[in-house]
Amino acid sequence: MAHILVIDDDPLFRDLLLENCSVLGFEAIGAASIEEGKAQLAAQPIDLVFLDVRLPDGNGLDVLPSMNRLPSPPEVIIVTGMGDANGAELAIKNGAWNYLQKPLNRQEIILQIKRALEYHDKKRQCANKVILNRDEIIGTSASILSCLNQVAQCSNTDTGVLITGETGTGKELFAHAIHTNSARAHQPFVVVDCTNLPDQLVASLLFGHAKGAFTGADSDRQGLIEQADGGTLFLDEIGELSLDLQKSLLRVLQERTFRPVGKVREQKSDFRLIAATNRNLEAMVQQGQFRQDLYFRLSAFTIHLPPLREREADIEKLAVSFVLAICRHHHFSIKGILPETLEILKAYPWPGNIRDLRNVLEKAILSDPSNPAIYPVHLPPEIRLHHIRSMVESRHEPHNHFQPPPPHSPRGTILPYKEYRRQQLDFIEKHYLQSLLQEAEGDISTACAMAQFSRSHLYNLLKLHSLSVATMPGARTPERLSDPDPTTK
Numbered sequence: 001m002a003h004i005l006v007i008d009d010d011p012l013f014r015d016l017l018l019e020n021c022s023v024l025g026f027e028a029i030g031a032a033s034i035e036e037g038k039a040q041l042a043a044q045p046i047d048l049v050f051l052d053v054r055l056p057d058g059n060g061l062d063v064l065p066s067m068n069r070l071p072s073p074p075e076v077i078i079v080t081g082m083g084d085a086n087g088a089e090l091a092i093k094n095g096a097w098n099y100l101q102k103p104l105n106r107q108e109i110i111l112q113i114k115r116a117l118e119y120h121d122k123k124r125q126c127a128n129k130v131i132l133n134r135d136e137i138i139g140t141s142a143s144i145l146s147c148l149n150q151v152a153q154c155s156n157t158d159t160g161v162l163i164t165g166e167t168g169t170g171k172e173l174f175a176h177a178i179h180t181n182s183a184r185a186h187q188p189f190v191v192v193d194c195t196n197l198p199d200q201l202v203a204s205l206l207f208g209h210a211k212g213a214f215t216g217a218d219s220d221r222q223g224l225i226e227q228a229d230g231g232t233l234f235l236d237e238i239g240e241l242s243l244d245l246q247k248s249l250l251r252v253l254q255e256r257t258f259r260p261v262g263k264v265r266e267q268k269s270d271f272r273l274i275a276a277t278n279r280n281l282e283a284m285v286q287q288g289q290f291r292q293d294l295y296f297r298l299s300a301f302t303i304h305l306p307p308l309r310e311r312e313a314d315i316e317k318l319a320v321s322f323v324l325a326i327c328r329h330h331h332f333s334i335k336g337i338l339p340e341t342l343e344i345l346k347a348y349p350w351p352g353n354i355r356d357l358r359n360v361l362e363k364a365i366l367s368d369p370s371n372p373a374i375y376p377v378h379l380p381p382e383i384r385l386h387h388i389r390s391m392v393e394s395r396h397e398p399h400n401h402f403q404p405p406p407p408h409s410p411r412g413t414i415l416p417y418k419e420y421r422r423q424q425l426d427f428i429e430k431h432y433l434q435s436l437l438q439e440a441e442g443d444i445s446t447a448c449a450m451a452q453f454s455r456s457h458l459y460n461l462l463k464l465h466s467l468s469v470a471t472m473p474g475a476r477t478p479e480r481l482s483d484p485d486p487t488t489k
């Protein structure tokens with residue numbers, strides 16, 4: 001059943017919409033402010049939003065970019081009492097499904113709901129069908145899968161994409177994945193690092209120049225924008241562009257034409273733009289450091305890459321894959337990673353994210369090339385100390401590891417007894433297996449003897465609960481890269 005959210009502070013209009021949605025058999029939720037609306041969007045997947053513009057805590061249009069960033073973005077219908085052509089343009093450019101003016105009659109409301117949901121449904125079906133080439137992107141955490149889903153959604157369009165995320169989270173890798181999954185895959189992928197654009201040369205670097213345009217210009221030279229013709233232009237660290245350059249870029253984006261330095265004629269370039277930043281462009285717009293019009297143009301489709309500390313589940317896969325690649329690159333025999341080492345890697349908050357993880361592993365391997373495994377001692381002291389500190393702190397904290405799940409669904413309704421019983425049994429079984437492996441120090445034969453399980457039964461249970469011997473604290477055997485999943489034996 002589709003879920004519809006109505007964000008409007010006018011109780012009469014909100015109730016009218018809610019009533020119509022319910023009559024059509026949809027689940028309808030009301031919110032009287034931006035904050036309430038955001039809380040509802042975070043609490044459950046929403047398919048369609050009716051959004052008022054003037055709300056007690058701000059302008060509804062400002063929320064559009066963050067709605068687009070949701071793992072499954074809803075269709076948005078702006079409903080306003082004050083018709084405003086600029087607002088309508090802004091809304092449509094930011095991906096709104098429609099812009100309507102109050103009052104609305106019942107028939108119109110029903111038609112809009114049906115059309116928007118029909119489209120939403122088709123869009124979802126298409127997104128699910130896309131076969132994505134992941135490039136070199138590693139990870140199976142829910143957050144990275146949701147980002148890959150967004151890559152699939154935008155790859156087969158020509159829309160501009162803004163990729164945000166801390167340094168080293170993979171922004172360039174994702175930009176490349178969008179390119180390789182698009183129809184432009186066989187055309188150039190041109191990278192411009194906006195942090196290192198020298199003021200005097202920037203125009204010639206981006207737009208090219210004619211022979212004799214300035215001292216040292218001995219021949220005509222193609223700029224990066226021309227080189228990207230037919231392909232993708234990736235502007236890395238776009239938050240570093242000066243206001244002057246932002247203005248020039250906006251013009252290029254609007255007109256799709258540029259003029260090389262020293263030439264009279266404008267030239268055309270058909271490129272797809274992907275931009276990336278680790279800065280908060282919304283805040284920069286408010287502080288007057290980034291042009292609002294350029295921001296709206298860039299942020300129509302935004303992908304936010306989560307920091308590594310929020311996807312601990314991916315650390316093991318990344319580490320294993322990096323060790324394999326690094327050993328191959330240096331022609332070393334493949335090394336294992338000790339379970340204790342993995343535990344330390346997982347506990348670290350990784351401020352430099354994936355790049356940092358890779359560098360740490362490379363240094364660890366190079367520091368002791370002949371050792372067949374990576375031990376904690378190969379890791380930098382600050383990373384080991386972080387783990388030791390958190391272990392000491394957690395010992396002092398009163399805690400209860402054994403907290404069974406509540407009998408309510410995430411939406412607050414009581415679960416049917418059968419479902420609740422299944423969840424409890426799953427929980428107890430997983431808890432037992434974790435304790436068992438810990439007691440047996442990761443030794444499968446000992447664990448089987450303790451639990452009175454056959455080997456195959458234990459392996460089946462471990463697989464069912466996505467547990468692996470190598471990742472259990474205290475496991476004795478170093479994980480060998482040639483045997484990454486002992487449960488598959």
Ligand SMILES: Nc1ncnc2c1ncn2[C@@H]1O[C@H](COP(=O)(O)OP(=O)(O)OP(=O)(O)O)[C@@H](O)[C@H]1O
Nearest residue numbers: 136137138139166167168169170171172173354355
């Ligand atoms: N999911 C991933 N799987 C495998 N490798 C990854 C992943 N994400 C990032 N990397 C690797 O981490 C390193 C940093 O990635 P990348 O340069 O794309 O990050 P970035 O966010 O663009 O960094 P910066 O903001 O500093 O430019 C690269 O070596 C990249 O290949």
